[in-house]
Structure formats: structure tokens, C-alpha cells
Amino acid sequence: MRLFLAVDLPLPMLQQVADGVEELRKSAGSGRQFRWLGTDNLHITLKFLGEVEESQVNQLSGCCASIEWSGFGLKLGGSGYFPSVNRPRVFWQGFSAGIDEMRGLLARVERCAAGIGVLKDSRPYTPHLTLARIKPSKDGNAVAAFRQIQKEADDLLPVGSSFPVTTFSLYQSQLTPAGAVYTRLDTFLARII
Ligand code: 2AM
Numbered sequence: 083m084r085l086f087l088a089v090d091l092p093l094p095m096l097q098q099v100a101d102g103v104e105e106l107r108k109s110a111g112s113g114r115q116f117r118w119l120g121t122d123n124l125h126i127t128l129k130f131l132g133e134v135e136e137s138q139v140n141q142l143s144g145c146c147a148s149i150e151w152s153g154f155g156l157k158l159g160g161s162g163y164f165p166s167v168n169r170p171r172v173f174w175q176g177f178s179a180g181i182d183e184m185r186g187l188l189a190r191v192e193r194c195a196a197g198i199g200v201l202k203d204s205r206p207y208t209p210h211l212t213l214a215r216i217k218p219s220k221d222g223n224a225v226a227a228f229r230q231i232q233k234e235a236d237d238l239l240p241v242g243s244s245f246p247v248t249t250f251s252l253y254q255s256q257l258t259p260a261g262a263v264y265t266r267l268d269t270f271l272a273r274i275i
Contacts, residue, residue: 084255085134088125095245102238103213109234116214126211145194146270151187153248153272156180161235167228174210175239184209248272
């Protein structure tokens, strides 16, 4: 099974982000290059696990449930592109507070999951909310358009809004011709909220 761990936005905040994304979808025009994500696919990935044997899912869940962590706040920040505005593949909204706490939570997950063969990511973790995936293009004018979308996003999205993180979830990702379908399999609560 293809699995990942993610933190979800509380519903009112998710709706605000989704409303902003809807405006950006319109503003990007026919949006040939941007594939905007809908509310069902907006989440903050904590760790992409990839293919995990079905027999290991219970162990993985047990491990995530056993982690001792305290709830914390995340504050939405500005938007940006991975890997860069010149070669963008992902358009995201970042965070201006709570990043170290997300990293701390990931470190705890990785410490526990190492016992069942889940490897640590070698790249530093940058928490983000993917808003759109971008098809590569050779259009020389695209960079200006990407910058413009970013500027608009920072006006349309709830930048500066905070919300509490008190749970994270284990998701299954199924790749279908119509796009990825994510199904929540389990949810893990902070010990101290
Ligand atoms: P994202 O956090 O930028 O959205 C499920 O596929 C989730 O895991 C996605 O939200 C995705 O990126 C994240 N992810 C991280 N690494 C991935 C990889 N190598 N392949 C697929 N998804 C990955």
C-alpha cells in the first residue's frame, strides 16, 4: 500500500485556503500548467512512506500512536515554488511559525518507525501545503506569470492565520487516471493538547 502521514487543516481554515485556491484557479486562466488541488487533497505531508507491506500497517499505526508529543500552533505564511520559480513543479503555501515543532514531531515518528524499516529522509523537512502541481514548460514568459500568481496568492490566502495541531493521520494514496485519491486510515492524538 502506498502510504503517507499528514497533518490536516481544521475545516474552517481548509475552506479559506480552498476558496483562495478557487480564485487562483480562475486567475490563472485556463491554467494549462497548474493542476490545482481540491479540498480532499489539501494536507500538510509529514512523511511520505511509499509502498508499505499490508502486514506492517498495524505496526506503523501502533508506533505513531505510541509517540509522546504535545499539540502546537502552526501559522500560515507566504507561498512559493519547489524547487524554484524558474523550474517550478509544486506551488505551495508555507508556515511562519510551528516549523520546528513539525520537525520535532517528524523526528519522533522517524525514531519509532526506524524499528520497522522506515528510512529517514535525507533532505531537511520543509513543512508546506501543496496548492498546485505544475507541468513543466519551455515558455520563456512563464516565470513572470508564476511570480504574478504568487503575488495574488499572498493576497488571497489566509496568510498569518494560526491553528492548533493536535492530530496527525495515516493516509493511503491510490493513483487513479482521475488523480490521486487519499483515504484516511488512522488518526493519532497529541498527549497534551
Ligand atoms: P506534497 O506534500 O508536496 O503534497 C501523497 O503523495 C503526499 O506525499 C503528497 O501530498 C506529496 O507531496 C507527498 N510526497 C512526498 N514525497 C513524495 C514522493 N516521492 N512521491 C509521491 N508523493 C510524495
